[in-house]
Amino acid sequence: MMSAEKKYAVSGLLALWLLTVVAVSCGKKNDDPEPEPGGPTPYNWVKPVHFPDPVYDFSKNPLTNEGIRLGMFLFYDGIMSRTNEIGCGTCHQQQAAFTHHGHELSHGVDDLIGTRNSLAVQNMAWSPRFFWDGGVHDLDFSPLNAIENPVELDESVPSIIEKLKAGPRPGAKMPVDYPQLxxxxxxxxxxxxxxxxxxxxxxxxxxxxxxxxYDFYLMGDQSALNTQEKEGMLLFEKNCSSCHAGVLLTDHSFRNNGLVPMRINDRGHSEITGDKADRYKFKVPSLRNVGVTLPYMHDGRYHSLEEVLSHYSDSVRLFMKSGSEAVETLDPLLANPEKPGIPLTKSEQQAIIAFLHTLTDEIFLKDPKLADPGIGNAL
Amino acid sequence: MAAGLCWSCDTKDPAPPGGNLRIEFDNVVGDKNLVLNGVSYENATGEDFVVTKFNYFVSNFRLYKTDGSVFTVPQDSCYFLVKEDNRASQFVTLKNIPTGDYDHVEFMVGVDSLRNTMPEAKRTGALDPGGDMAGDGMYWAWNSGYIFVKLEGSSSFGNPTNDKFYYHIGLYGGYDKPTVNNTRIVKIKFGDDLARVTEGHTPEVHLFADVLKFFDGPATNLSIAEYPGIMAAEVHRPYTQKIADNYKQMFSYDHIH
Structure with missing residues (x-):
């Protein structure tokens, strides 16, 4: 069955192909130099009014409709992996805010398992650092990490370029003429x-x-949140927003939030900075769409928001007694010896969870412009 | 049409007077020529080793004249990746050099922090970050930054799984938080010789890069048994600085022709 989006994308391709043919034949009929068929159409990227200025430098990569469309195919196409099966969109699925829904750790080529939970791809224009350990500081360099990781796409860029140059790939779910795109x-x-x-x-x-x-509430619609959600918002602001700060719901910092390290002893941010003081610190993720991005934490150890809230409320105390090396870098905001973690009653936790669900953005999660055009594999 | 005319006007501008200077990076092991995949050598620790890969970046060239004046090769044409398995890459041609007599050269081993943090559009040619890590790739995708020197091979003292050793030394000093900086500036005097750059003659300066000095230098004698793999792990970072101090010393002047 062909989805509406798929039909739209295919007919869009056909229309563009026809336009190209027409432009070429016009040129042949008439010896007068025709103006070059218009270059790519600038895309008007609009900053949401209640958001801060983006950190991405758009001047170095001006957005165009055609560039975005090419990016969409590249994002979803398994051609980016060694096996031609796994695309970016395999572990970053739209309905889960571009995370790998239900996977504690993502599986890449040949079902190989990674070491970290896949992060949401959203609001990248405001992110100064990428990945759980912050190893990449420019969005343009981020895909290289997944491409070259032997348990993710296990591919090299030179090999991808060869495959893209070859034109429509036999066996692909739909023919895509990359040189043309x-x-x-x-x-x-x-x-x-x-x-x-x-x-x-x-x-x-x-x-x-x-x-x-929550956005509608911030923009003035008092009725967007119900009583419990508003109560949760106040509790959130008091207890959570020093890290999950502002409208982006992250301060973009790296912190140790009191998780006993698992067997592989992932030290996170210090593997990038080389600073012992950064051991066991991980990116503070945005909580936008957190209701649909389970499981949680860098290693996907918690499967529900209830478990996450109970971690902050009860488990940090146990972590501090664990004798783990990781205790040394526990975030000071959680390390109050008299009151470790973030003590909250069950009903307070429930209210915060109700608020967190108001961060789910159904329009974003169902935006057809962001959807797989029919080339991808969501495994 | 107008654009075309402008273009041809531009290209008619006379090039500034000058010539070229070529530097050959000839990789050796002590007094022997380096041969990949086969010939076994021995480091000062007494460990046998075979080299399978030896790549390094040289950049930011500055040429010194006998009168003390300095010519700095422009930023956008000063990055070169020397690979032992690619003969052409071992000849670095510096173009549009003012004519005159030069008696020494200065260059960086590695890629400076500025270039390491520039937008993608400034990373073409040798600096293309899309290399194949299993092959010649010289870029850490997981920890944005170039690998400056890559030495790989096998040894009976290599890692127990496959007898191999891997040394990928990089780190440019950190993006927003200081990390170790393993770029090194090398200064090489051309003995008592001069590289005479004229418009018609391109002198070729022949330098050696000695793999033994990568292992054994003023800072450390690198033991394969002790360190079968060194990349960018936090625990290895202090030691990578010693290796960088070693590779700073691995270049020497041989002759000019």
Missing amino acids: FREAFGTEEITTGRTMRALSQFMLTMVSATSK
């Missing part, structure tokens, strides 16, 4: 690392989540 996006058929990464960035930059019930 690159021409439309960048003016020529040349396929480079830079163009590939910039197109992926363009698509990811359009993944803006700013239309949750």
Whole structure:
């Protein structure tokens, strides 16, 4: 069965192909130099009014409709992996705010298991750092990490470029003429690392989540939240918002939130900075769409928001007594010896969870412009 | 049409007077030529080793004239990746050099912090971050930054799983938090010789890069048994600085022709 989005995308491709043919034949009929068929169409990226200015430098990669469309195909196409099966969209699925729904740790090529839970791809324009350990500081370089990871896509960019140059791939779920898409996006058929990464960035930059019930509340609709959700919001502001700060619901810092390390002893941020003081620290994730991004934490150890709240309320105390090396870098906000963690009653926890569900952005999760055009594998 | 005219006007501008200077990076092991995959060598610790890969970045060249004046090769054309398995890459040609007599050269081993944090559009050619890590890739995708020197091989003292050793030394000093900085500046005097750059003549400076000095230097004698793999792990970072101090010393001048 072909979804409506798929039909739309296919007919869109056909229309563009027809346009190209028409433009070429016009040129042949008439010796007068025709103006070049218009370059890519600028895309008007609009910052949500209640959001801060983005940190991504759009001037180095101006968004165009054609660039975004190319990025969309690249994002979903398994061509990005060694086995041609796994795409970015395999572990970053729209209905789960571009996380790997239900997977504690993601599986990449050949069912190999990674070491960390897949992070949401949303509001990337505001992120100064990427990945749980913060190893990448420029969105344009982020895809390289997943591509080269032997348990994720296990591929190399030179090999991807060769495959993209070859045109529609036999066995692909739909024929995609990448040289043509690159021409439309960048003016020529040349396929480079830079163009590939910039197109992926363009698509990811359009993944803006700013239309949750909470957003409507922030923009003045008092009725967007019910009584329990408002109570939860006040509790959240008091207890959680020093880290999950502001409208993006993260302060973009790296913190140790009191998880006893698992067997692989993932030390997180210190593997990037080389600083012992950063051991066991991980990115403070945005809580936007947190209701649909389970499981939680960098290693996916918690399967529900109830477990997460009970971690902060009760488990941090046990962690402090665990004798683990990780206790040394526990975040000071959680390390009050008289009152470790964030003590909350069950009903307070329930209210906070009710509030967290108001961060679910159904418009974003169902936006057809962000959907798989029919090329991907959601495993 | 107008654009075309402008373009041709631009290209008619006379190039500044100057010539070229070529530097050959000839990789050796002590007094022997380096041969990949086969010939066994021995480090000062007494460990046998075979080299399978030896790649390194050289960049930011500065040329010194006998009169003390300095020519800095422009930023956008100063990055070169030397690979032992690619002969052409071992000849670094510095173009549009002012004519004159040069008696020494200065260059960086590695890629400076500025270039390491530039937008993607400034990372073409040798700096393309999309290399294949299992092959010649010289970029850490998981920890954004270039690998400056990559030495791989096998040894009976290598890691117990496959007898191999892997040394990927990089780290440019950190993006927003200081980390170790393993770029090193190397200064090489051309003995008593001069590299005479004229418009018609491209002198070729022949330098050696000695793998033994990567292992054994003023800072440390690197033991394969003790360190079969060194990359960017937090625990290895202090030691990578010693290796960098070693590779700073691995270059020497041989001759000019």
